[in-house]
Amino acid sequence: MLYVVGIGPGGLDMMTYQARAAIEEADVIVGYKTYTHLVKALVGDKPVLKTGMCKEIERCQAALEMAQSGKTVALISSGDSGIYGMAGLILEMVTKHSWHVEVKVIPGMTASIAAGSVLGAPLMHDFCHISLSDLLTPWEVIEKRIIVAAEADFVTCFYNPRSRGREGHLKQAFELMSPYKDPQTPVGIVKEAGRRKEAKWITTFGDMDFELVDMRTLVIVGNQSTYVEQGLMVTPRGYQL
Amino acid sequence: MLYVVGIGPGGLDMMTYQARAAIEEADVIVGYKTYTHLVKALVGDKPVLKTGMCKEIERCQAALEMAQSGKTVALISSGDSGIYGMAGLILEMVTKHSWHVEVKVIPGMTASIAAGSVLGAPLMHDFCHISLSDLLTPWEVIEKRIIVAAEADFVTCFYNPRSRGREGHLKQAFELMSPYKDPQTPVGIVKEAGRRKEAKWITTFGDMDFELVDMRTLVIVGNQSTYVEQGLMVTPRGYQL
Structure with a gap:
């Protein structure tokens, strides 16, 4: 077995x-x-x-x-x-x-769920997972997915966002998304979610610091409705409160 | 607390x-x-x-x-x-x-992970979650996401696929995806994943039976590489075997 x-x-x-x-x-x-x-x-x-x-x-x-x-x-x-x-x-x-x-x-x-709970509730609406590793997937396929995810306003979780040999991928991903993203869109960064050395940062699409990110980090880019309040990153489901 | x-x-x-x-x-x-x-x-x-x-x-x-x-x-x-x-x-x-x-x-x-493990390993490549409930989200937004997910070849998990008052949404979703999907694309259907009454079906995009689906069901549509063998639905990551 x-x-x-x-x-x-x-x-x-x-x-x-x-x-x-x-x-x-x-x-x-x-x-x-x-x-x-x-x-x-x-x-x-x-x-x-x-x-x-x-x-x-x-x-x-x-x-x-x-x-x-x-x-x-x-x-x-x-x-x-x-x-x-x-x-x-x-x-x-x-x-x-x-x-x-x-x-x-x-x-x-999976890491996105753990990271989401650390940040607040960023995955409350439709979302996607995209791995930025092009070891096994052509970069053109990844690019296409990044662009459409931004265009259709999915919350987007980047797996394998940055590592030796592909330091620039996450920055490239943000450049591809930028025509569709308000610079104020919240971005959550969680390193080693659920582990002893867990660390998190909440920033914006426009102020993203790529140097915070390594291979053990998950990056979540919000959708048009995602907001940050009291240090929590929240994507509303759409209830009228 | x-x-x-x-x-x-x-x-x-x-x-x-x-x-x-x-x-x-x-x-x-x-x-x-x-x-x-x-x-x-x-x-x-x-x-x-x-x-x-x-x-x-x-x-x-x-x-x-x-x-x-x-x-x-x-x-x-x-x-x-x-x-x-x-x-x-x-x-x-x-x-x-x-x-x-x-x-x-x-x-x-979440249900997609449990359902994935029941079917085999369909979520091994980039995927997205789309809820077909338009109680809180305009249907036009959902439609756009369905189309781009198919166009960019994401594995797609449909939450809230069918219920009273929106019996036709899943069928509509399949119609929107059909220009981009080979009729042979595997589709996994899991009802009550992880519960006592769990049931699963593996079919194809072209042969989809919408009547199998209710509100407690998760539907996973594969990508271009997803295959079925020995009753297992597998999306390859891209390794050369």
Whole structure:
């Protein structure tokens, strides 16, 4: 049995009961080293296979091999395992090659939800997720999505907003959105949401400081109705108050 | 203290530890009656204020009054409290009127994530949430979002897809998307995700059966790369396998 476990943003209190149970039931834990560290308290003295960044295929291969040999494996993924996480790759491998492994996807809380709760309630109206990583997606596809999201006034959550080798992507994204965005539109920035080092900033589209952002940061750009009051970023649903 | 608690899709095993702790700590529970029922096991003999559908403002008012009078209140919201949930309305009321209440938003797992895990891994690439309820949003705004989401090839999750008084909205949404969608595009339908009566169907854009859908259903329309194999709906991230 292979559990692909979304552990949530990091803190154990944002993990679900189902995720915790899967980790406790597993014979062996597999994951990227930062994430295996986050669940250390649950793992006890079980064997843990840690792999480095960008080793996703090797990690999945190892998890599938151990599960096929009869072990119960928990492959852990931060946030939700099904959103830019390990569930997709595992199911691709299982559906395209002949593995004989039972897979159960265990969902978790994705970063946008955790970040939203830290900022107030910015995701109360239609929103989208866009990853700014062009390692696996052509930049033109990403550009198109950024533009239409702004044009149709979606609240927009940027995943993987900035990292070495693509320092300029978030700034480019803001330039693409700028014809449709009032400079006063609120922007929320949350670093390490739900973890010990959590930090947040609320600014505006026009005053955005790209230097605050790194790979562990989520950026939420509001819609036309989003406002900030008492330090809270709120997107109204439309009730008449 | 007022906790606005996202209880997840329904089953206790998809609830977070933080949500459970807030319900256990509260003196009184407030919520829509279906949702208070879902957490009955945690509530014990605490007082529960249940309100009916479309009574959101009254429900929030009651929760704020009790919190202001010194009680610890858990206002429960299904899924994530910050996604079409109660957090937005509470924070609007707190920021626009002079309540003296400390509010803590407790996030939860939203329906799209739970439904995604039931179907496979359909949300592995950029996606958006669109609510088809035009009670609080002009239909023209919703239409625009539907069209651009299809045009820019977002995976699209439809919330509130169909209910009395708007039986035709989902069909209209599909008509608006059809110039951009291959009829073979996979569509996942999940009713009551994460609850005892959970049911799912995987079909195609061209063969969609709108009669399967009601208000407790989430509909996920895939992107150009989404495929179905072994009964699993998978949107590839883009790895070369």
